[in-house]
Amino acid sequence: MKKKPTSFEFEPASFVTFRDRKEIARVRAIKREHITQHWNPDYRIRVVPDADVEFLWLNDIFHRIKTAMELERPYVIITPNPLPRYRRLAYMLNQHRVNCRWLHTFNMDEYANEHGETPPESWEFGFMHAFKRFFWSELDPKLRPPEKQVHGPTTKNIKVYGRMLADLGGADMCYSGPGWTGHLAFVDPGSPEFAAASLEEWKQMGPRLCTLDPLTIAQNSLHGCFGSSGDVTAVPPMAATIGPAEVIAAKHRWQTHAISIGGTFSSWQRLTSRLVMHGPVTPLVPESLLQTLRTDVVVSETAAADITTRWDRGY
Helix, strand or coil: CCCCCCCCCCCCCCCCCCCCHHHHHHHHCCCHHHCCCCCCCCEEEEEECHHHHHHHHHHHHHHHHHHHHHCCCCEEEEECCCCCCHHHHHHHHHHCCCCCCCEEEEECEEEECCCCCCCCCCCCCCHHHHHHHHCHHHCCCCCCCCHHHEECCCCCCCCCHHHHHHHCCCCCEEEECCCCCCCECCECCCCHHHCCCCHHHHHCCCCEEEECCHHHHHHHCCCHHHCCCCCHHHCCCEEEECCHHHHHHCCCEEEEECCCCCCCCCCCHHHHHHHHHHCCCECCEHHHHHHHCCEEEEEEHHHHCCCCCCHHHCC
């Protein structure tokens, strides 16, 4: 009797940017117990309980702002997706009466339409609108930084956004976390606006308007602001974003890996995070850049869990 084949070979779908199946298989096999081991001692990975991720992140921001304000020196941070949880940071600063007049914030990205036009601040799904709503407006008026020190990339300022940061000495801290494509801010690997002939050329790229990858649009359609319902038509097709150059220029970085679907075990980030932390450093996985830089890396237990077949959870 002829033996039936037990394997089935195929190439990843055409929209998948990083396609090195050998590397993918290698990082897929990294166990929870080994995930903190890294060749760069300055890329410091720790795994923490899911419930601790937000506390550690907010506490780090609070401590750094408080320390700088007490020294009465400018403090510049690059901030990620302005979640409603920024209210908790504002609460902590209010409770401890931290005068934030020396604080400068730079949102790392903002949505844009198909013409490369960023939305007005009144658009409720815009990142600048959300940041001012959930953070700046929640601060005691006596403690707020001047509104002119709260920055976001726009169609009008995108060509000078990097210079605005550089004029302040660069960011003291950059907070980020990988998207489904491994994107850094909205620097997607498939964005033609970030096409480069080499890694070194790509690393020098600054802020620009760019096209979002279909996976990024799908990922963001799961956000609560868009109903967590897969409505890909609700997500704009382009964005204004910082570039790799601004992340490299930052004095320090914090990278978080902790996204799951509605707090369940299901997570698109589990494999992406392994590629970001342990795969090759490449523009095809933009957030992998941080492996080469001084970075504090926090990984939730859910994101760090072994990648194995789970028939008990359905086909």
